[in-house]
Amino acid sequence: MSEEKNPAALVEHQAEWPQRASRLLSDVGDALKGMDGSESARLDHIGSTSVPGLAAKPLIDLQLRISPLPAEGDLGARLHPLGYMRARGSRPNSAGVDRDLPRGSVEVDPRVWEKHLLWNEDAQAILHVRRADSPWGLYTVWFRDWLRANPDARSHYEAVKRNLSAQQIGKADYDDYTRAKTAFFDEVQGEFEAWAAINR
Numbered sequence: 001m002s003e004e005k006n007p008a009a010l011v012e013h014q015a016e017w018p019q020r021a022s023r024l025l026s027d028v029g030d031a032l033k034g035m036d037g038s039e040s041a042r043l044d045h046i047g048s049t050s051v052p053g054l055a056a057k058p059l060i061d062l063q064l065r066i067s068p069l070p071a072e073g074d075l076g077a078r079l080h081p082l083g084y085m086r087a088r089g090s091r092p093n094s095a096g097v098d099r100d101l102p103r104g105s106v107e108v109d110p111r112v113w114e115k116h117l118l119w120n121e122d123a124q125a126i127l128h129v130r131r132a133d134s135p136w137g138l139y140t141v142w143f144r145d146w147l148r149a150n151p152d153a154r155s156h157y158e159a160v161k162r163n164l165s166a167q168q169i170g171k172a173d174y175d176d177y178t179r180a181k182t183a184f185f186d187e188v189q190g191e192f193e194a195w196a197a198i199n200r
C-alpha cells in the first residue's frame with residue numbers, strides 16, 4: 001500500500017529560501033515600476049519560509065503592499081510574464097483569496113481587507129497583494145519578526161504546525177490546515193502586536 005500524500009507536508013527550513021524570495025521580490029518590483037502607487041509600495045518575504053529555523057511548506061510567501069489596490073487586469077499584465085497567475089483558491093470559500101478575514105485591535109474601513117492572490121507555479125511562490133493600509137499587511141510582518149526574535153514562540157508555532165500537518169494526510173488540499181492555524185494567530189495576536197509596539 002502506498003503512503004497517502006499530505007498536501008500540508010512540512011520540510012525543514014532551507015537556507016536558500018530568503019535568497020530565492022529576494023530575487024522574486026526584485027523581479028516583481030521591477031515589473032511594477034510606473035504603476036500607480038509603486039514608488040511607495042512595500043515588498044516583503046513573509047510566512048514560515050521567512051523565519052530561519054522554522055519548518056514550512058516549501059512555498060515562498062511574498063507580499064506587496066500598495067495603494068491603491070491595482071486592478072486585477074493591470075496587475076496581471078505586469079506579472080503574468082513572470083509566471084504569476086491569479087489564484088482562485090482550491091475551494092469556493094478558500095480563505096485569504098479575495099479578502100483577508102478581519103482581525104486585530106484596530107477598527108478600519110471594511111474595504112482595507114480586499115486583496116489579490118497570485119500563484120507562480122514555476123517558482124512555487126504565492127504573492128499576496130494588499131492595500132498599503134491593510135492591517136493584515138502589517139500583521140504578517142510583525143508576526144514574522146516576532147517569531148524571528150522569540151525562539152520559544154517559534155518552537156510553539158512549529159509544534160502546532162506539525163500537529164495540524166499530520167491531520168491533513170489524505171486530504172485533497174491544505175485549506176483545513178490554513179484555517180486551523182487561525183486558532184494560534186488568535187492566541188498570540190495580542191503578544192506580537194504588543195511586541196511590535198515596542199520593537200518596530
